[in-house]
Amino acid sequence: MSAREAIRVALQALLSNRLRSALTTLGVLIGVMSVVLLVSIGQGARTEITGAIEGLGSNLLFVLPGDGDFGAGPTRSRFTTDDIERIDRQLPGELPRVAGSTVGAESLQADGQRFNATVQAVTAGYTSVLNRELGRGQPFSESDVVTSRRTAVLGATTAEELFAGQDPIGRQFSIAGIQFRVVGVLTRVGGEASPFGPDQDRTVLVPVTTGQRLFGTDRIDSIFVRASSTETIDVDRSTTERVLGERLDEDEFSVVSQDEIIGVVGDILSILTTVLGAIAGISLLVGGVGVSNIMLVSVSERTREIGLRKALGARTRDITVQFLLEAVALTVLGGIIGLGLGIGGAALVAAFAPVPAEVTWWSIALALGTSVGVGIVFGVLPARRAGQLDPVEALRRD
Amino acid sequence: MARGVVDARRGQPVTAPPLLTAEAVERVYRLGREVEVHALRGVSFTVDRGDYVAIMGSSGSGKSTLLNLLGALDRPTSGHVRYDGRDVADMGDPELAELRNRRIGFVFQSFHLLPRLTALDNVALPLVYRGGTPRSRRQAALEALTAVGLADRLDHRPGELSGGQQQRVAIARALVTDPALLLADEPTGNLDTTTGDDIMELLERLQVDHGTALVVITHEAQIARRADRTIELRDGLLVPEVPA
Structure with missing residues (x-):
């Protein structure tokens, strides 16, 4: 079966069960949306804060009270x-x-x-x-x-x-x-x-x-x-x-350059962005489990169809690919809609909330890549199960 | 139709091995650890190009098991099923799939049409696993549906067709790949007598027109009697063949 044909068959199957497909993809949709949105907010904060520091001009040294450890509490200036x-x-x-x-x-x-x-x-x-x-x-x-x-x-x-x-x-x-x-x-x-x-x-x-x-x-x-x-x-x-x-004593003041501050702040905000992204990633994972679950139900419901397709000349591989593509189509669909909502949400946040948000190309690539990945990872088990169905058993099922 | 014509059309030399041979075929099902069911206990016969054979037997005689083996959906526990001289046991999954796709046309008792596809798409389904353009597939499906008298039902879904019409669609689907063997499993089992007779006449006409071998599996003596040859199964063994 050609790739184009396989995609067509997969989409047809998803369209024939619209409500279920929509609900299944919702998990991935929300996951991708939160990844894009939260990473945008993290990234926006980073750009804004480093921008604010850079806006003070380069070649600037800051003299701050304390020994310059950012983890320490506020120190009274002398x-x-x-x-x-x-x-x-x-x-x-x-x-x-x-x-x-x-x-x-x-x-x-x-x-x-x-x-x-x-x-x-x-x-x-x-x-x-x-x-x-x-x-x-x-x-x-x-x-x-x-x-x-x-x-x-x-x-x-x-x-x-x-x-x-x-x-x-x-x-x-x-x-x-x-x-x-x-x-x-x-x-x-x-x-x-x-x-x-x-x-x-x-x-x-x-x-x-x-x-x-x-x-x-x-x-x-x-x-x-x-x-x-x-x-x-x-x-x-x-x-x-x-x-x-x-x-003054050595630990009562510290002199730091703008680059050092940007470096430290950048590190902190990178960690923040990663943590936010990872939390959002968990919902993507949950969405993937949902996809896996529904695909297993779908395989069991369509046992007869699988048996028939095998009798008509489908190889194990054709069936596996068909179901894998269905899973990937589901997650990619959720990924694209989630991406759109994430970008829209980031724009809303940037416009109305005091939190900055900035959508980066890598968060888009990450979101789409992950949704394909989630589809493959969580689609493989049901797809393999479909491909390995015994046609005799499958056709007998009523 | 004379066999010579068939051979010429398929480019087979006259000395070619038979289309299908079953040699001492046994099939044992293991149910649990201790229980074994001997569904077939050593069955041998030959089906040649253009043959019309009925396989008859009551429920439990092993005819479903035999159908699965002849249809290359299953492999025998011992013995050999050969297509064109090649043992099915030696074929891997892709080869079996290709054999089913190119050499065998299935007609099932319960039609097995995909409910969400139109008649035309149902008929074109086997061609999907064969390549070719969607256009050429539609053309072939259209011709097959015309041959079974359903040219005016192309866009109907199975639910919108009568039982007889659904079986015609299924026959068109079996025919569209131009197979060497039509394997019909109780093709009239879900139909009333009149419609059943129509379906049998259609299968017989196509068998003659296309030079296809036709194997009908049935429990009805009346249907079996129509074939050129009847193979009767009883408790997993052949009752000596009765010439028609």
Whole structure:
């Protein structure tokens, strides 16, 4: 029997029992859909978070409190603005090369509009060190910092929420009841909050001195160092480590590069994606067992047909292939529909949920490959049983 | 039809071995560990090209067992069943399948049509295992259905046909491969007498027209009497052959 003929016969058999075929394929459908959807979400999170880190610009070093073990709990920072100045003085080239930030969540109010934002108390060099561009206005100056002036630079979303389309420059608003004046608005960067920073569009930047007073602290949460080039990044790192080491213990701070963070984050998210995919894979497995079960029922129901086909000249192989193709057709059908629903679901998630989702070609290939594989693996047993039926017994059955 | 014509058409030399021989065929079924049923106890006979033979026997005489052996659906416990001189016991699964496909046409008591296929597709079914284009298969099936007088029932499914019509479809399916042997197992068993007679006449006409050997297995003496030769089975043994 030709391959084309075999496929035709298999499809015919499936179509003659539409409801059962549909229900059987449902298991595989749901399995493939969840694999595609969950892997997309994992992948989307990875792209977004690494993108957010990369968006800070390359050649960036992060100085974080603690010994740099990501598994450890949060560590209280002992950095101060002095540290920032001391590092900056030791680095060659144009200043500022070093910036610091302390973060807190506060309620903002302007003209009756309320908005909860992340308030970042930052040094004057923050926007230039972190490559943040301003759409309007100016960043606050060194003198704003020195005199603890109540000026602020708004993230794009914060500006919209507070001033609803009007020009915010020069306008007043309050942070926790204290009046501030808007001097600048950042350009929109898109993206979400990540473990390495708040949603950059929903922030308010205020001078570090003003912010520290607001939060009641004299500490800096994190320090950012911009190396002058990729080549000097290691030199700048050891300079930074040496300067901080003069005042702090070795395990009270760690200097990591952007690549290292992306590497670690990427590893974590790969594991997350794999685990999500594996969980979804279990439902695919259950779907496969369902296919196997129904194919066995089908073989037993069609015993007479199998006997007849053998009497008419079907070889054992023809019968085995026919039933195997039926199983594969079932799972591939479920795979294709599941893939469609998975891609659609990922698009819905990306559009409406705060979770990013990104369908990758390899998750599509994986889903389709797996559905063929499931069909073969779970179809072999019933198909072999069909092929090996004794035609005499099979024809006798009524 | 003269045998010479048949031989010429099939390109067989006159000295060719007989179409089908059974030599001391025994078939023992093992039921459980101790019990053995001797369904056939040594049966020998020959069917030649164009022969019309009835195999007669009551229920339990071993005729179903014999049918399975002649149809190459089963192998004897001992003895030999040969087609064109080749022992069925020496053939593997693909060869047996090919033998059934090319040399044998089955007609069953209960028709064995696939209910979801049309008459035309049922008739074309054996050709599926033989290759060829769907178009050529349809053409051959159409001719076979025309030969059994059902040219106007091509798209009917078995459920929409009478018993006699279903058996005609089954006969067309047996015929479509142009087999050397038509093996009919109680072909009239599920039909009333008039329809049964029609079916027997049809089988006989096709046997003559196509030069096919016809072996009819029956328990009815009336049907057996129509054949050129009757082989009678009793308790797994042949009753000496009675010439017609």
